[in-house]
Amino acid sequence: GENVEQHPSTLSVQEGDSAVIKCTYSDSASNYFPWYKQELGKRPQLIIDIRSNVGEKKDQRIAVTLNKTAKHFSLHITETQPEDSAVYFCAASKGGILTGGGNKLTFGTGTQLKVEL
Amino acid sequence: DSGVTQTPKHLITATGQRVTLRCSPRSGDLSVYWYQQSLDQGLQFLIQYYNGEERAKGNILERFSAQQFPDLHSELNLSSLELGDSALYFCASSVGGQGNTGELFFGEGSRLTVL
Numbered sequence: 001g002e003n004v005e006q007h008p009s010t011l012s013v014q015e016g017d018s019a020v021i022k023c024t025y026s027d028s029a030s031n032y033f034p035w036y037k038q039e040l041g042k043r044p045q046l047i048i049d050i051r052s053n054v055g056e057k058k059d060q061r062i063a064v065t066l067n068k069t070a071k072h073f074s075l076h077i078t079e080t081q082p083e084d085s086a087v088y089f090c091a092a093s094k095g096g097i098l099t100g101g102g103n104k105l106t107f108g109t110g111t112q113l114k115v116e117l
Numbered sequence: 118d119s120g121v122t123q124t125p126k127h128l129i130t131a132t133g134q135r136v137t138l139r140c141s142p143r144s145g146d147l148s149v150y151w152y153q154q155s156l157d158q159g160l161q162f163l164i165q166y167y168n169g170e171e172r173a174k175g176n177i178l179e180r181f182s183a184q185q186f187p188d189l190h191s192e193l194n195l196s197s198l199e200l201g202d203s204a205l206y207f208c209a210s211s212v213g214g215q216g217n218t219g220e221l222f223f224g225e226g227s228r229l230t231v232l
Contacts, residue, residue, distance in 0.1 A: 032220075034220065034221075041205075041228075042225070042226075043119065043223040043224060043225050043226055044160065044207070044223050045223075046220060046221075049220065089159065089160065103148060103165070103172075103211055103221075104150055104162055104165045104172075104173050105150070105160075105162070105209075105221055106162065107152075107159050107160040107162075108159065109159045
């Protein structure tokens with residue numbers, strides 16, 4: 001099955017700096033790559049996603065890049081703010097595929113981002 | 118609000134007991150997924166249902182079982198509970214099938230504490 005690795009496990013940045021979180025996946029059939037932000041005790045919330053037919057996607061201060069050949073994707077947060085502090089999870093799935101557990105998300109192990117004043 | 122409803126929000130029970138967690142998916146979603154998140158851990162996939170049928174199984178213990186009913190709500194049954202079963206249990210839903218875009222919508226979770 002799919003295996004998603006995520007690095008780093010913890011990341012501390014100064015307010016205003018950029019943060020980058022990297023993930024690799026193993027199943028070349030995966031075609032959907034979301035990023036979730038989770039605050040302590042709360043549900044994971046989707047912040048951005050990318051599909052395999054796109055190399056980069058941006059939404060204000062957040063961007064995601066995908067390299068299908070290398071099977072890795074990254075989250076970039078610019079101009080970080082204290083409210084960006086949370087755990088971030090990357091994930092992968094085979095969206096739209098019925099068999100073999102398609103659509104289920106396999107998550108990375110998470111990155112604890114701390115934005116310091 | 119994701120539209121996914123989970124009950125109960127909190128549950129405290131003793132070792133050896135059995136509990137049932139309930140999930141109502143978003144209106145129109147056919148797929149339901151259960152994930153377990155232990156303290157400071159990631160999201161571990163347990164099981165997926167699509168339109169009443171089991172579609173995929175992850176690292177789900179034999180003491181755990183689930184089902185999806187004709188009205189599409191799902192229940193996760195945890196029996197012979199152990200201390201290590203204490204965790205946040207999330208339910209998520211999606212459209213499912215070939216029309217699925219991939220996005221999962223998560224409920225607020227059920228926090229289970231086993232004493």
